[in-house]
Amino acid sequence: MASADPRSRSSGVRRAEPVSAHLPVVLGAAPQLSIGMPASEALLEPTYAYLSAYCFAVFGPGVAQRLNVAVYELFANALRHGSGQEDVRIELRRFGSGVMLLVTNHASAAHVERLRKHLDRVQCSPKAAFNREMSRFEAAGEGEPMLGIVRVAHEAGLALHLRVEGGSVEMSTLCD
Secondary structure (H helix, E strand, O other), X not given: OOOOOHHHOOOOOOOOXXXXXXXXXXXXXXXXXXXXXXXXXXXXXXXXXXXXXXXXXXXXXXXXXHHHHXXXXXXXXXXXXXXXXXXXXXXXXXXXXXXXXXXXXXXXXXXXXXXXXXXXXXXXXXXXXXXXXXHHHHHOOOOOOOHHHHHHHHOOOOOOEEEEEOOEEEEEEEEO
């Protein structure tokens, strides 16, 4: 089980420089791996264990380490903040020398707006967003910290992209 304290959940990933701020569109590219499942938090740890092992077996360790941070955090967010009425889907797609991760779920309009604002803050300055969320964690009175997306951007150095269509929310990143 992952620790509730985000400071002790370090993945050992060394921070890398963010990839391009714009992901290339991968139209028609078949997923290398695609998993759809009910939106149940009980599936977080076993699914992550499988995906982590898969990433290390198929991709190089540098990609796998960074990708694992994104897989865990984006999947956890989809499970915790989705509507719970629709499945969550995780896809990995090869793209050149990299791997694109897509996590799709359904969420309310209010949650999507909150996500957009948080993502804008994170994309503007991952380090400042990390410091802000850690302060919120330590203060324990300012609401629950939103560290998942911050870890992906700050710790793994990955750019995140949000696509919303109706109630469907897709977070994606390219790791190379």
